[in-house]
Amino acid sequence: MTTHWNHLHEKVSHQLQAIYADVQLDTPVGELATELIHAIGLKQEQDVVVPQAYCNYWDENDIVMITYGDSVINEHERPLFTLFRFLHTYCKNTVNNVHILPFFPYSSDDGFSVIDYSTVNESLGDWADIERIANEYGLMTDLVINHCSSRSVWFDNFIKGEGPGSDYFFTADLEADLSMVTRPRVSPLLRETETRQGTKYVWCTFSHDQVDFDFRNPKVLLAFIEIIRLYLDKGTRIFRLDAVAFLWKKLGTPSINLPQTHEVIRLIRTLVEHVNPSVMLITETNIPNRENLTYFGNANEAHAIYNFSLPPLLVNTLVTGNCRYLKSWMMSMPPAQNGTAYFNFIASHDGIGLRPAEGLLSDDEISELVHAMQNFGGKISWRASEHGQQKPYEINITLFDAMQGTTSGPDKWQVDRFICAHAIMLGMEGIPGIYIHSLLGTSNDYEKVANTGQNRSINRKRWNYNELEAQLDSPHSQHHKVLTRLSQLIRIRKVQPAFHPNATQFTLQMGDEIFGYWRQSLDRKQGVFCISNISNEEQSVLLSDINLIGTDNWIDLISREKIKDVSGFLQLRPYQTVWISNQDFEYPHGL
Template structure:
């Protein structure tokens, strides 16, 4: 085991040094069976599908088998990686309240089914919290002191002090409901730290038993074929009452510990951090470029694309993109549009005017969506995420069917031509509109973007065209090395209503044009229809 792992364990908590033999054994076990592929860290052929395990239901087959069929038959194999959203037993939040990190929800299939998926896999590491139905929390509610110490649980007396209440006010979090939830232990009222909901119990990472359980799951994920590891809600993962509990030093130390373990293994593994926060805070999870995440979610790109299309201007997108893609060779972005959580908004903070953000939120509500809010440091509430499908946000009755399709497909596609790895939520491929029935039945705004399907699919002409057009664009991206994550980019300000940039190396250059408006643009020697996307390589238009 590396010296770095030992150092980090000690810096987090000296009790963690007792885990050294366990970690050594797990690393040795994996390394005996694997050989590292010394290839480029990132490839232009990397594209990720984001999907729920039970997205497709097929008679007589497990959900994982149907997912594999969808990727092979519908996506024609152009997507080489699948991010399977939490597939562990769960009680709420569509998977993000895992009962046990180490089990597969039996309704979806088995670990054997997961391993049989014939594509690279990304798993969720939902280490910030766990379900209230988890065996550990159930033991805590029975008064088991060892289990109690695995969570942040306080007596009514502690919770009621003035200092405690003042400390709660310092905590930054992406929700507006109370930070602590009431639970009864041995007949007495206690208060439990619950960042996201009463059912999602925050874990105590400063506890050796909790850390061991988390690392056990992490090694299991590697052994069952995961190659990408998405650490969920990373900014809030380490708690210290009296601080803002956001981006703490030990949060970064924990990320560094996971990275150090990855670096000790003879496998090509990638650590991905999910932090829906302003850009300058988000990029801190690259650490020094080699000691934290390989990949961070690019939360600003998605709402900036929507902003450009809404206001028909490249002004803010160009300025932002000119600055943020100056990154090292060993780190990159996960570029995406909509996700299972909708469209994150914190990435716009400090980039576009507040009034523009209000206009985007107004469009969401006009088009049947909902706006999720967060509580800021000053106590005010601000937009956190847009709960709406991408296609429902962009839908415009003034456009022809062809123009609406072009607008949806090309706005999804454009993100993967920027430096980074392109990721597409499953509904991107179908141009799904809001699932109002799901929202009305559940009362959960995020369900607007989480409809499930029977398989084989029964697609209409519009859905088929969106799927096929997006697949064709991914295939083109895969064929061009200039779209590899580490290739250079320069933004071109050719016309305010056109997003234009070049990807290049010493020998070749591809210029990318996207019309952000509903009118035809004539530029240089190229004509762009409404919402058109075109490519010119070394001066020659790509058909």
């Protein structure tokens, strides 16, 4: 066991040398490596786990529901307990992982400006509530690693110039050349702050309440490894590394996606996988597609990356009735090698990010998409471009309302178009993440936008549990219809080996109005043709074009209809999806 520990120590030391190559350290790298290994909870006399390379710790059963801790509330009940009750009642046979968005004390940005990383926001519940959920579901927790709240003890200590945090934050001179820095917001980058050492200008990538850490100081890295250990102890199985692309700053550079950032992620993975190889790291890097892919490393960095290009491309496909851009993007995506996976989502607590569509859609096409979403009640968030111009950064709208119609305006196909979007995502290579407000078919919350003044509030409704229960129990409500149909799709997906996140995928060429791809199970026994009509008109598909083998028995897993003539035509209603398979792994009727 000492040999394994020594090997780990050597690897961590090597990674630290790469991270701090340009930094003068007060502590020798070997000592720092020992501190980090101890902080993650490993001692030399213990049996250090040896992770297996290129191993998939996920399969077709894995579905992640994304939610705030108080997305569902009930009077006189802790929101985290209400969430547990909702999961148990409505999601028990569909969802097996839950991403609870930051559940810590915070000062802004609905949780992403953390005041205290070690406690649960008392308005939500406590650690016992978190552990109750973690005992029955895979818990996904945010590691808000780029910045914290300006109201944190750490930042108070920075102002005082003493105690933990006094040297945790990145500062720059007003005269520094910051012209190359990539900005996701239009607010000034530097925050003027009066400290006991005089006026300091603190780096703030997102807002002046979110002050950025200085990872050139290894104490910051050590503090976050201790936080990771705490979250592991509380049941976390998946870590979402929030805004991690901005972690390392260097003057004279864009201060995004720097080599040191990648090495820090690799170091975190090294430490975590030696504690528990099945724990996952997911990088939240809302950046152009090519840059996003680099966070896989060589299957030694992020286990999964957010497929950020999917939401804008899929929404664009369904409102234009043309899939050529989605198809081209899908063909360009390399298969995730074993040990890595795409994290697919089409809606989240944020909006539909537009940066990942840059280079995939033209400026005119993005403008057309923005205009359509504004017609459906959506809001637009802006960023400053490298030339100082304002560019659309994000569309703020619920996915349900984004599917109201096409670029020609609203129509009668909203629910079918919405279900089609999820059917496409659920069949794709990768692990699906479904936002609670998509699962519920929630509409735009204009009242919350008015109350908060924040565009993102439009997609952050807080449901009263009794009101929601009444809606979900009413067969005629949109919420009942959406939950019923999505739950059926999820249950079907979960028993198909061809929908393993790493199963083979090939894009089909079926014209602009039909989007299709083929999945094949890892053992090559099951194949599924996933075909969607993404237009508002009926479409015919010649089955011989997809080469169904005549000796196999084919069935649409969704409608349960058998394909009797493989040389005939398949008629698809507007926004209908079929999953045509040669093997029928029907889900149990009791689910």
